[in-house]
Structures are given as C-alpha cells and as structure tokens.
Amino acid sequence: MAKKILMPKDANNQSIQIMALSSPQDVDGSAESAQSDPIDGGIVRICAVGSDIRFLIGLDPTAQITSIFLPANAEIWCPLNVGDRVAVLGGVANITTVGV
Numbered sequence: 711m712a713k714k715i716l717m718p719k720d721a722n723n724q725s726i727q728i729m730a731l732s733s734p735q736d737v738d739g740s741a742e743s744a745q746s747d748p749i750d751g752g753i754v755r756i757c758a759v760g761s762d763i764r765f766l767i768g769l770d771p772t773a774q775i776t777s778i779f780l781p782a783n784a785e786i787w788c789p790l791n792v793g794d795r796v797a798v799l800g801g802v803a804n805i806t807t808v809g810v
Contacts, residue, residue: 731755733807739763739798743773746796746805753808754796757785761801773799 718726736759737746756765764777767790777799780786787808790796796805 729753729808731806731808735805736802737796737798737805738802739773740801743771743797743799745771746798748793748795749790749805749807750792751807751809752789752792753787754790755785755787755804755806755808756780756796757804757806758782759802759804763801763803764799765803766797767794768797769794771795771797773797775799 718728720726733750735746737744754767758780761782763780764773764775765780766773766777767788771794777797780803782801796803798805
C-alpha cells in the first residue's frame with residue numbers, strides 16, 4: 711500500500727501549496743552589478759545569501775543602488791517574462807526558476 715503524503719499546513723491550518731524549483735544559479739554582484747543566465751519560466755525565486763542586495767529584472771538589466779532592496783537571508787518570488795535576466799548588486803543571490 712502506498713504511503714499517504716500530507717500537504718504541509720500554515721498557522722491557520724490551511725494547506726501550503728508547493729511549487730517545483732529548478733535551474734538554480736548563484737549570481738555574485740558583490741563588486742558590481744552581475745546578471746543571471748536567461749530565465750526559462752514565468753516566476754523566479756530570488757534569495758539574498760548572507761548580505762543585503764539590490765536587484766532588477768529585465769532583458770539586459772543593470773542593478774543600481776536605487777533598485778529593489780532585499781535584506782540578507784530573505785527571499786522574494788517575482789513574475790517575469792521568459793528570457794529575462796536578474797541583475798544583482800551588493801552581494802550574492804540564489805536565483806531559482808519556479809514551476810518548470
């Protein structure tokens with residue numbers, strides 16, 4: 711008999727949906743703005759690894775001090791167009807495609 715797997719629950723006892731993650735890459739923008747490889751999905755997860763970062767999404771983005779702020783060890787899920795890249799400034803970010 712197959713083992714039953716239950717969905718994880720949040721604080722309100724609601725099921726938490728799980729999405730597949732693929733194609734992880736670390737982007738090191740410690741010295742200057744650095745770009746990820748093109749993203750092949752419609753959603754991306756960006757995690758700031760150990761330090762605050764700034765990031766920007768687009769076809770050929772350059773992250774600047776005025777770009778979107780993400781504090782150290784935080785993550786954000788953002789929509790984007792297939793082929794867009796994520797530019798990072800100020801530290802290292804782990805970029806992961808969602809749902810592909």
